[in-house]
Structures are given as C-alpha cells and as structure tokens.
Amino acid sequence: xxxxxxxxxxxxxxxxxxxxxxxxxxxxxxxxxxxxxxxxxxxxxxxxxxxxxxxxxxxxxxxxxxxxxxxxxxxxxxxxxxxxxxxxxxxxxxxxxxxxxxxxxxxxxxxxxxxxxxxxxxxxxxxxxxxxxxxxxxxxxxxxxxxxxxxxxxxxxxxxxxxxxxxxx
Ligand SMILES: [Zn+2]
Numbered sequence: 410x411x412x413x414x415x416x417x418x419x420x421x422x423x424x425x426x427x428x429x430x431x432x433x434x435x436x437x438x439x440x441x442x443x444x445x446x447x448x449x450x451x452x453x454x455x456x457x458x459x460x461x462x463x464x465x466x467x468x469x470x471x472x473x474x475x476x477x478x479x480x481x482x483x484x485x486x487x488x489x490x491x492x493x494x495x496x497x498x499x500x501x502x503x504x505x506x507x508x509x510x511x512x513x514x515x516x517x518x519x520x521x522x523x524x525x526x527x528x529x530x531x532x533x534x535x536x537x538x539x540x541x542x543x544x545x546x547x548x549x550x551x552x553x554x555x556x557x558x559x560x561x562x563x564x565x566x567x568x569x570x571x572x573x574x575x576x577x578x
Contacts, residue, residue: 439510441486441503443468451475451484458482460517464507464536466490466524469560474522477564479571482520485510490528491535499535507536511543520574521548524559537577547574 412420436442437449444450451457461482465471471484487502499505511519519540523529537546550573562570 440484441488441506442471442484456481460515461520462507462511462516462518463520463522465522465559466529466532470522470524473560473562474567474571477568477571479568487532490523490526491532492528493531502532504536504539508539508543511540516544518545518547520571521546521577522559522571533577541577546577548577549574 412423415423433445434443435445437444437452438447439452440449442449442451446453458481462485463474463480463482464485464487465474466487466489468486471486474480474484485503485507487504487507489497489502491497491499491502510516519536521533521536523533533548537548540546549570559567
C-alpha cells in the first residue's frame with residue numbers, strides 16, 4: 410500500500426534497484442549464503458575457523474547469528490528445511506553439498522542451528538545421522554522459544570543458544 414501511494418518515478422527507481430539486486434546477488438559456491446562474488450565474504454575471510462561449520466536454514470538466520478559477533482566459524486545455508494507435508498525432501502536442499510563439504514574438509518564440528526519446530530527437528534535428526542560418521546555434531550541449546558524463528562531472536566538469546574550447544578546422540 411505504501412509503495413502504491415508513491416509517485417511513479419519513485420516506483421521506477423525502486424523496481425530498477427530491485428532488478429539490479431536480483432541479477433547481481435547470487436549464491437556463494439561454498440556455503441550458499443547470498444553473495445555478489447563467487448565466494449562470500451565469510452568464506453573468503455582467513456580469520457574464520459575453517460573446521461567449524463554452523464548449519465542454518467537460510468541467509469536471514471546467518472545474518473542474525475553474525476549480528477551476535479560470537480561465532481567465528483563458517484556457515485552452510487540449507488535453503489530451507491525438510492518438510493514432507495510441503496513436498497520438500499533432503500535432495501531439494503543444500504544437504505548433499507554439506508555432506509560433501511564435511512567429508513572433503515577436516516571439519517571438527519558441525520553446529521546445527523535450526524528453528525525449533527517439527528521441520529527443524531526433522532532436519533536436525535536427519536543431518537545428525539548423516540554427519541556423525543564424519544564429524545562431531547552439536548545442536549544449539551533451546552534458549553530459543555519453541556516455534557519461534559531464529560532470525561527474530563535477540564542477540565543475547567542467540568549467543569547463549571550457541572554457547573550452550575549440546576552433542577547430538
Ligand atoms: Zn560462503
């Protein structure tokens with residue numbers, strides 16, 4: 410509604426900017442975060458801990474975790490969660506690429522940071538089973554309110570959730 414009330418030239422400018430962003434912004438070839446370059450800034454940063462990967466459902470969750478400045482490792486963006494009800498299977502997400510990445514690098518720990526929901530739990534359990542032969546798998550603590558979206562959690566809650574992560578049995 411707000412957009413519709415704007416003068417026409419403003420809407421032109423806005424749609425041009427939107428189109429530009431759409432063509433410029435792609436995906437990082439390593440972690441699948443939004444990136445204008447082949448590889449995103451996080452993957453290119455030599456200061457980040459190489460053998461620690463935090464798995465998130467989408468780029469918004471990654472940005473929320475980055476905001477805390479607590480996590481120094483790398484990420485892997487799944488592009489969603491497993492949801493049989495919506496017909497989303499593991500092969501439609503960046504799960505095969507994650508397994509390959511963990512297998513081919515010497516990843517010491519994978520932290521699963523997925524929203525506490527039926528889909529998040531299903532995805533976490535599925536990933537833990539697949540990843541355990543390769544690496545240690547932990548899951549962020551439930552300081553997060555059940556059913557809430559990771560991206561809306563405040564920094565302190567997110568930081569505590571990361572610190573209190575538990576090994577998946
Ligand atoms: Zn990346």
